[in-house]
Amino acid sequence: MKKIVLAIALLVSVSTLTFAKNSDNFFTNLVKSDLTVKTLDGLKFKITATELMPNATVEIKDQRGHTLYKEKLTSENYAKVFNLSDLPDGNYKVYLSSGEVTFAKPIEIETQVKRIAKTK
Known part of the structure; x- marks a missing residue:
């Protein structure tokens, strides 16, 4: 059970990091x-x-x-x-x-x- 919770937490943190990176690129393009x-x-x-x-x-x-x-x-x-x-x-x-x-x-x-x- 702990491994499943750890895997889900890791997956959420990676997907959040990817979303934040894409959001930064979006705003960088607007500010050009x-x-x-x-x-x-x-x-x-x-x-x-x-x-x-x-x-x-x-x-x-x-x-x-x-x-x-x-x-x-x-x-x-x-x-x-x-x-x-x-x-x-x-x-x-x-x-x-x-x-x-x-x-x-x-x-x-x-x-x-x-x-x-x-x-x-």
């Missing part, structure tokens, strides 16, 4: 995606993402969480330039979602006034 937000001239931003999983989405949300833009991605790599000059000053976020994993990058729009002195 890379999200980059780069500021260009004016209020233009270039959003790029690489090594995307199927059914990934890109969203831009305001500070209240309202979705301003959403796109379902169909390829493994993504690049797009956004002109955000029509948006008011504030904090925004770009989200890349792939399955259970979501990456977020902040964007801040701020009006700056420069004072200069001129001679006449």
Whole structure:
């Protein structure tokens, strides 16, 4: 009887270890995606993402969480330039979602006034 219990315990521990290893690989594959937000001239931003999983989405949300833009991605790599000059000053976020994993990058729009002195 002890040998049967020992064999069952050994079998359960090996199967649990195998499941944990497979779960780690699953999450590693989801996290391979890379999200980059780069500021260009004016209020233009270039959003790029690489090594995307199927059914990934890109969203831009305001500070209240309202979705301003959403796109379902169909390829493994993504690049797009956004002109955000029509948006008011504030904090925004770009989200890349792939399955259970979501990456977020902040964007801040701020009006700056420069004072200069001129001679006449």
